[in-house]
Amino acid sequence: MKATLAPAPAASPVRRRGRLLWPLVALALVLGGIGVRLAASGGAPLPDALQDGVTLAISVFIESLPFIVLGVLLSIVVQIWLPARWIDRALPRTPWLRRGVLSLLGILLPVCECGNVPLARGLVARGLAPAESITFLLAAPILNPVTIITTYQAFGWDHGILVARVLGGFVIANLVGWMFSRHPDQGAILTPSFAASCRAHHEHADGDRRWSRSVARFAEETSTLLPALAVGCAIAGLIQVGIPREWLEALGSNPWWSVLALMALAFVVSICSNVDAFFMLAFGSVFLPGGIVAFLTFGAMVDVKMVALMRTTFRTAAIAQIVAVVGLASLVLGLAVNLIA
């Protein structure tokens, strides 16, 4: 049953001006940008640090955008085109086994972590529990063939880094999934607006105007995710030029600090899990193996960009719990590797 909304009051002139403000500011910024470009005719009018921050932010955005688009397309397929009974049949009934299977779904859908957010949203809209979608969201960036192959190419079997990453990722994702499955009100994990959107989705019959619903879903998902991605990229870019990397590198040889420093670096750089192992090669000679494992595990699950994207779907308290548990578990994993390796 749908609630009936009262007719909206007529907009006052002040409110009408308010509505026009944002598009006008956007238009002015874009036109201003073109004007500056035409007037400057080359050169870089920004200080180096700011210019590098902008370049880094744009770089992360352009690298992530196709994965977001792919994730939204897969989400549309899951939500609108795939019969719900197929998903039900494919997944086991036992909750822990069901989460275990979902955490391996990344093997079939090897997109990077930001592309998994729209897909996880699609799975929830299709009826999966939020705890199950969180398990998938955390596990898929690590338990997928591209990530495993690139980690092997970078480190081989050295110091058990590959094994620790794969097994650690699986265990941590399922630990967090189990933790949230104990939540008495699964709907309370989600933001109210996304929960409402899921309820609206369930009210549609299959086969009802699928094409127009697909287009509408694309518009809604991109409307939610792209602003979050932009903010995440901007923060990641600016932090990278704001925090000197040598501060982190100075901590590399200490068993404790090497783990913590690389986890902090992973959170900041927001690098794609498919290639982060190559990036980590640069630090292989400076940091202990446990720090590298912590970077590869924590960074694939949680970073600035991912937190911004997760805010579109999960409540702030839930995200804080996810970050805390993944962080602690990655810390323990990293210290254990340092102890053994």
Next chain:
Amino acid sequence: MRDAFLKYWRGILLTALGAGATIWLALSGQLGLYIHPRYFAFTVVMAAIAVAFVVVTLLIPRQRDHDHEEPVEPRRTRRRRGRLAGVASGVLVLLTAVLLALPPTTLTGSLASGRDLNAAGITGGEDALQLAQADPAGFTIKDWAVLIADGASSRTLESVEPQLVGFVIADPDQPESTFAVARYVITCCAVDAQPVGVTVRLPGWQERFASGSWVQVQGRFVPQDDGWVLEASSAEPVDQPAEPYVY
């Protein structure tokens, strides 16, 4: 109604901006300033699909079912969420405006001074073995750095007079006489950029170039301490090349 309208068209507008900028960078040959060439095809195809969705959205009537969603959040929360979405959209528009205002560019040399030189991609091993048997005429700065790091034989290094183009990083130990001519090596996108370079000896270089500027250096390798440096016979300032990164 208004929220649903804004939510619908904001996504379309932002997708058009992001995908349009990506395609423009690809067509103008500048996509390589931000991502590795191996991702060009995937990135452009997904951007084209996104543009196709935008066009279809403009052609078919908007589906209005979600306009009747029940208002589950208090008005204050909705206002705050709306403001946050507005700020986030503003950031994206700002990034687009900056992209339009500033010429797309590589990372500057000043970022490299805070990062370890030759920490990445200098793996030696098979790479160095293949390089030792290849024609050095086409070697990049990264190739020379790999060979030097791998302890290439003096016969290989002394028999050549390479011409290298890269940006300048001052040597912190001997800033008056030596600098590194460097490039960024990237594996995915500019975020993972790490500087690789070759040490150049050219006393008084600071009177001719600024740190971070692009130069073309030619010379011969000579042993120094436990490595090799390029004894420059000529060095000229040059413009940044169209493909500033190495892979």
